[in-house]
């Protein structure tokens with residue numbers, strides 16, 4: 001008897017690094033391969049990706065990676081997976097256009113196999129097949145994925161909302177979702193990010209009036225910051241700017257690139273004569289200018305953050321500027337966002353982040369939309385993902401209120417398979433999973449030891465202790481010497497270090513002193529003990545034993 005497994009490798013009980021697996025016998029289909037951003041204690045870490053060991057251990061079974069949409073939390077891990085595993089990647093034309101330059105840069109021009117699908121295509125993947133279905137979200141061409149298995153359809157909603165006035169006019173294919181429900185959805189793997197929000201989410205189109213108001217009230221330049229991937233938002237900003245007789249310039253390389261690709265492919269419609277180069281913006285009076293920029297999350301290298309520090313050479317904030325924050329903070333980024341906002345105020349700008357008429361709406365379904373998805377697709381099992389445990393819990397409560405049986409609702413956890421056959425569903429043995437940290441150098445796999453060292457270095461500095469040993473005689477040559485960086489303590493606590501180590505080593509026999517490894521270990525141990533006792537600090541100690 002065959003059974004089917006749904007295995008989240010990332011993004012189940014967290015927001016970020018989405019990566020899901022459907023397995024039936026020897027066939028594996030992967031849905032999304034994303035990244036997440038580091039928390040503040042992950043010093044020097046740029047991004048976090050899923051641990052791919054399960055996929056690598058089953059490399060001959062992986063039939064393809066299917067991309068629901070081109071947000072970083074769904075595609076950002078791909079370059080790292082594709083370096084280790086040659087496997088076709090299926091995605092929409094827009095996702096392909098946005099992904100291709102990144103994959104060429106990070107994987108190599110010929111080393112990947114991108115295949116384009118359109119909603120309604122059915123893609124064979126061994127004994128499984130996958131059908132993308134159009135859904136609405138904050139980036140065009142987002143697709144739910146119906147994976148057909150021997151037990152029925154496993155339906156991934158992707159990130160979604162039901163927007164009946166989408167900016168590009170392309171509705172979710174509700175009819176198809178209903179048909180799949182009739183055919184038999186065994187499991188609905190659903191977005192639950194906004195499960196705590198009651199009612200319906202607002203349509204993206206609502207933002208246009210908010211922007212009109214904000215633009216109308218701005219005396220000087222308008223700077224609007226949003227995600228480079230929020231194509232609908234950029235379209236509405238450009239349209240409103242054109243309406244109000246403002247030219248639009250772009251500050252930020254990524255955003256410039258995205259706008260260029262999207263305009264070329266027709267996803268962005270640029271009214272003639274509105275777009276100008278940033279360097280030409282000085283030729284226009286402030287009230288005729290709008291500037292689109294990135295940096296909503298306080299990313300240190302983004303144009304907006306650099307502007308807030310007065311370090312962006314291409315554009316300076318000036319008195320009378322209005323900065324519109326058209327995005328929601330990703331949890332964990334609040335501190336750096338507020339720092340940026342405060343710096344912008346100090347430079348004389350007015351920053352708007354909450355306005356009576358919204359200048360931002362969420363791309364994720366509220367409760368009534370989540371219920372509508374359940375009612376349309378009539379799943380046997382419910383599997384909330386793309387949420388923290390509190391969101392999953394709320395989704396469960398909502399499903400219970402709708403009359404769904406408790407034992408059919410699975411609050412999914414990374415690494416824990418849910419197995420389903422004709423009769424029942426059960427939790428399988430956890431697979432290898434976890435997070436892999438990547439730093440600025442781009443090499444994945446920063447270990448906990450390295451993180452601990454970085455944390456200790458940043459808190460307590462470091463000390464290098466040098467002892468010189470004559471290996472012929474087994475005697476110390478001179479007293480231990482040391483250098484330190486980033487240490488703050490009473491001078492006498494540090495001054496006694498050399499003597500303390502010399503005293504400690506004086507108990508060593510001549511043979512002991514010839515054992516360099518042991519001396520190195522003991523020097524580190526002595527230095528650690530002394531500095532902790534006398535100064536209450538735990539710096540990183542680097543013992544150096546020189547043999548003469």
Ligand SMILES: [Zn+2]
Nearest residue numbers: 071073074159
């Ligand atoms: Zn997402």
Ligand SMILES: [Zn+2]
Nearest residue numbers: 069071137159
């Ligand atoms: Zn998304």
